[in-house]
Amino acid sequence: MKKLALRDEILLSVQQPARYLGNEMNAVMKDPQKVDIRFAMCFPDVYEIGMSHLGMQILYAMFNQREDVYCERVFSPWTDLDQIMRQEHIPLFALESQDPIKDFDFLGITIQYEMCYTNILQVLDLSGIPFHAEDRTEEDPIVIGGGPCAYNPEPLAPFFDLFYIGEGETQYGPLFNLYKENRKKGGSRVDFLKEAAKLPGIYVPMFYDTAYHEDGTIASFKPNLPGIPETIKKELVLEMDKAPYIEKPVVPFLKVTQDRVVLEIQRGCIRGCRFCQAGNVYRPLREHSLEYLKHYASEMLKNSGHEEISLSSLSSSDYTYLKELVTFLIEEAEGKGINISLPSLRIDAFSLDVMSKVQDVKKSSLTFAPEAGSQRLRDVINKGLTEEVILKGAAEAFHGGWNRVKLYFMLGLPTETREDMEGIALLSEKVAELYYDEVPKEQRNGKVQVVASSSFFVPKPFTPFQWATMCTKEEFLERAYIVKDKFKEMLNRKSLKYNYHEADLTVLEGVLARGDRRVAPVLEEVYKKGAMFDSWGEYFNNDLWMVAFETCGVDMDFYTVRERSLDEVFPWDFIDAGVSKEFLKREWLNAINEKVTPNCRQKCSGCGARVFGGGVCFEDKN
Amino acid sequence: MKIRIKFAKEGTMKFIGHLDIMRYFQKVMRKADVHIRYSEGFSPHQIMSFASPLSVGAESRGEYVDIEVLDTDSSAEMLKRINEAMVDGMEALSYKLLPDSAANAMSIVAAADYVVRFREGHEPKDWHVFAAGLEEFLNQKEILVTKKTKKGEREMNIRPMIYALSPVDSKEQAIFMKIATGSAANLKPDAVMQAYKKSLGEELEPFALLITRMEVYANTGSEDAPEFTALEAFGDDIE
Numbered sequence: 125m126k127k128l129a130l131r132d133e134i135l136l137s138v139q140q141p142a143r144y145l146g147n148e149m150n151a152v153m154k155d156p157q158k159v160d161i162r163f164a165m166c167f168p169d170v171y172e173i174g175m176s177h178l179g180m181q182i183l184y185a186m187f188n189q190r191e192d193v194y195c196e197r198v199f200s201p202w203t204d205l206d207q208i209m210r211q212e213h214i215p216l217f218a219l220e221s222q223d224p225i226k227d228f229d230f231l232g233i234t235i236q237y238e239m240c241y242t243n244i245l246q247v248l249d250l251s252g253i254p255f256h257a258e259d260r261t262e263e264d265p266i267v268i269g270g271g272p273c274a275y276n277p278e279p280l281a282p283f284f285d286l287f288y289i290g291e292g293e294t295q296y297g298p299l300f301n302l303y304k305e306n307r308k309k310g311g312s313r314v315d316f317l318k319e320a321a322k323l324p325g326i327y328v329p330m331f332y333d334t335a336y337h338e339d340g341t342i343a344s345f346k347p348n349l350p351g352i353p354e355t356i357k358k359e360l361v362l363e364m365d366k367a368p369y370i371e372k373p374v375v376p377f378l379k380v381t382q383d384r385v386v387l388e389i390q391r392g393c394i395r396g397c398r399f400c401q402a403g404n405v406y407r408p409l410r411e412h413s414l415e416y417l418k419h420y421a422s423e424m425l426k427n428s429g430h431e432e433i434s435l436s437s438l439s440s441s442d443y444t445y446l447k448e449l450v451t452f453l454i455e456e457a458e459g460k461g462i463n464i465s466l467p468s469l470r471i472d473a474f475s476l477d478v479m480s481k482v483q484d485v486k487k488s489s490l491t492f493a494p495e496a497g498s499q500r501l502r503d504v505i506n507k508g509l510t511e512e513v514i515l516k517g518a519a520e521a522f523h524g525g526w527n528r529v530k531l532y533f534m535l536g537l538p539t540e541t542r543e544d545m546e547g548i549a550l551l552s553e554k555v556a557e558l559y560y561d562e563v564p565k566e567q568r569n570g571k572v573q574v575v576a577s578s579s580f581f582v583p584k585p586f587t588p589f590q591w592a593t594m595c596t597k598e599e600f601l602e603r604a605y606i607v608k609d610k611f612k613e614m615l616n617r618k619s620l621k622y623n624y625h626e627a628d629l630t631v632l633e634g635v636l637a638r639g640d641r642r643v644a645p646v647l648e649e650v651y652k653k654g655a656m657f658d659s660w661g662e663y664f665n666n667d668l669w670m671v672a673f674e675t676c677g678v679d680m681d682f683y684t685v686r687e688r689s690l691d692e693v694f695p696w697d698f699i700d701a702g703v704s705k706e707f708l709k710r711e712w713l714n715a716i717n718e719k720v721t722p723n724c725r726q727k728c729s730g731c732g733a734r735v736f737g738g739g740v741c742f743e744d745k746n
Numbered sequence: 747m748k749i750r751i752k753f754a755k756e757g758t759m760k761f762i763g764h765l766d767i768m769r770y771f772q773k774v775m776r777k778a779d780v781h782i783r784y785s786e787g788f789s790p791h792q793i794m795s796f797a798s799p800l801s802v803g804a805e806s807r808g809e810y811v812d813i814e815v816l817d818t819d820s821s822a823e824m825l826k827r828i829n830e831a832m833v834d835g836m837e838a839l840s841y842k843l844l845p846d847s848a849a850n851a852m853s854i855v856a857a858a859d860y861v862v863r864f865r866e867g868h869e870p871k872d873w874h875v876f877a878a879g880l881e882e883f884l885n886q887k888e889i890l891v892t893k894k895t896k897k898g899e900r901e902m903n904i905r906p907m908i909y910a911l912s913p914v915d916s917k918e919q920a921i922f923m924k925i926a927t928g929s930a931a932n933l934k935p936d937a938v939m940q941a942y943k944k945s946l947g948e949e950l951e952p953f954a955l956l957i958t959r960m961e962v963y964a965n966t967g968s969e970d971a972p973e974f975t976a977l978e979a980f981g982d983d984i985e
């Protein structure tokens with residue numbers, strides 16, 4: 125039997141021991157003695173969440189294709205095991221070899237959302253790695269951060285040796301080679317970091333200093349060593365078909381959130397929603413060819429035995445060969461008990477037809493994301509979904525037998541008025557009314573059910589809304605109550621349901637999203653006081669955070685509700701994400717003037733991403 | 747066509763719970779390209795049923811799952827394909843074609859064999875004395891244990907549910923037992939060891955036992971004169 129890091133008694137006393145065993149179907153087993161580089165790939169949340177993440181599986185497959193690298197996985201131990209590991213001084217280990225993380229060359233942490241920051245500290249802590257990069261020795265792994273939150277790495281700056289900005293496929297190879305060379309030369313950790321800092325997309329925080337104005341804004345952000353670049357350009361895959369994908373997905377024993385084959389059909393988005401960070405930082409849109417996707421879809425289904433396949437992209441309806449791909453998948457699934465799930469599809473005749481083929485209409489619901497309750501506000505956020513389109517799609521769907529509709533909104537968007545808020549209830553009501561107008565009584569399959577949900581808006585770096593002020597918690601809740609009250613006035617209120625998200629969490633997210641290096645001590649402080657798993661309602665403790673901000677003398681309002689001037693230097697300005705600050709500024713002003721901007725395929729708006737030399741910018745459709 | 751697969755679950759797999767094993771098998775069936783039958787409807791599921799769930803923490807050399815297939819290759823070929831799809835610790839041991847009239851495994855389970863060992867640090871002080879006492883323990887007419895139920899505590903005689911209890915052999919510190927399993931009467935090996943320990947005036951410590959299920963049987967005799975037949979004996983190898 126394979127050696128385990130945890131004794132049987134421990135595994136039999138914690139919830140879901142399968143989180144800590146490895147040994148899943150397609151987990152990669154190598155002899156650690158026979159590789160040059162050991163890489164621990166970490167998702168700082170519980171196994172079931174981490175294993176649902178596509179990016180991690182892509183890099184895991186890619187790294188392990190190299191014979192000189194062994195990439196293993198590690199996740200946050202759940203609170204029950206966390207406690208036992210602390211009491212018994214059991215170091216955090218990787219799933220495959222069950223060896224301590226401390227013995228690895230690299231610890232790569234993917235940072236997908238702000239509320240996992242305390243879990244990053246948990247992982248370092250349990251691994252026995254010093255929190256601060258400057259305190260680490262030659263014995264410690266190089267700690268790398270990547271993922272969407274790396275587009276503003278500053279609140280995490282002291283905790284990482286380096287950040288990888290952009291898509292992982294391109295620079296890890298050179299980084300590994302550099303590491304091996306440096307070791308051969310007998311170079312130190314710092315020697316390696318100095319060289320790594322010169323690679324495209326690599327940011328080594330300790331080689332940069334920030335100076336602040338008296339009002340707290342940034343005066344300058346500069347390298348403190350010669351030869352270190354002033355700006356870091358994000359990395360991206362230009363030719364999607366040349367990048368490797370997953371052939372043998374690791375298949376968890378546990379029922380994880382994403383318990384299916386996930387096929388990434390394209391990267392980036394043409395739409396230009398002004399609140400969306402992904403839609404901006406992953407520009408330009410780049411598609412996979414149909415052939416590529418067919419190949420990987422069959423391979424992954426065959427090698428995983430999964431009973432479901434799902435398409436992944438920001439807006440699947442924009443994929444050029446969607447029809448062909450879906451037809452292929454339906455044929456492929458025939459008779460094999462394989463389900464097809466198609467999230468992020470625009471509701472239209474095509475998608476309804478496909479959906480009626482692949483799912484049970486009676487059990488499924490239609491999803492629209494108008495994001496805002498009025499056309500005015502939808503113009504502000506550049507969400508090109510009109511009421512007419514929503515109602516037309518809903519009408520067609522009702523005729524097709526659907527009677528459940530989900531609507532997603534945001535509250536607290538810039539320029540939002542009472543009318544916009546009430547519009548959420550009015551639009552929901554219209555959808556419900558439409559059902560009764562469109563479907564004759566005898567054809568109805570019960571009542572219509574419209575569920576509207578709103579999340580609170582958080583301004584994100586590298587979006588036109590990076591200049592926006594954020595609502596306070598009280599303002600958020602006030603707005604939610606306005607919507608709720610309006611719902612009560614609706615005639616069809618019995619068919620309508622309205623949910624809204626947690627406000628405390630949103631405010632914190634806002635601080636961390638646009639925070640700078642001065643926020644880092646708060647993270648350390650709140651972690652030391654016991655914060656962890658903050659994205660889990662049952663563990664989130666807002667008071668701990670409030671006290672930590674107080675203790676560290678950091679003013680949350682500075683990061684959330686403060687008005688930012690158009691020429692302010694932002695903590696993330698040293699990153700070149702492709703979209704230029706000029707473009708974002710233009711878009712911010714367009715937003716305020718309620719002016720919509722066409723999508724990349726209608727007309728290029730010169731966002732700056734053309735410099736990469738590929739993708740939609742060079743399609744002849746403009 | 748009805749097929750009965752016997753499999754082993756060992757090593758780290760002993761920590762994987764029954765529900766997860768069921769889901770895992772569905773994936774193995776697809777990966778191994780077993781032409782399993784699906785139910786009708788929008789979310790078709792595989793026609794598959796397991797004989798008897800095994801407690802988390804126990805290993806087994808005698809687990810069973812029944813499936814229905816549309817067609818099949820030889821047993822040897824199917825075993826090869828299934829085992830190629832399996833992870834470390836899981837192994838298909840036999841693949842047998844059942845008569846169409848065969849009852850499903852779950853409904854006929856009557857008894858199981860176990861080998862019980864002691865985890866390091868939990869061994870009996872004197873193994874020979876401990877092993878020698880088993881016979882006398884089994885010679886009792888009644889072995890009463892208190893069972894906790896929803897309504898409170900209840901005395902129960904487990905003696906009729908123990909069909910065999912003895913040291914495995916003289917070389918190893920291990921105990922063999924054949925006990926009632928299934929929906930009619932179900933006894934767990936830890937309960938037997940607990941009762942025995944109690945009769946010695948000792949407590950069974952938590953996590954003291956290492957349990958391996960060796961075989962699962964149906965009763966092909968009568969209630970009074972049971973005759974136990976291993977579940978795999980109901981089917982035949984496919985050439």
Ligand code: SF4
Nearest residue numbers: 408724728729731741
């Ligand atoms: S440069 Fe033009 S086409 Fe390219 S991503 Fe930007 S807006 Fe779209």
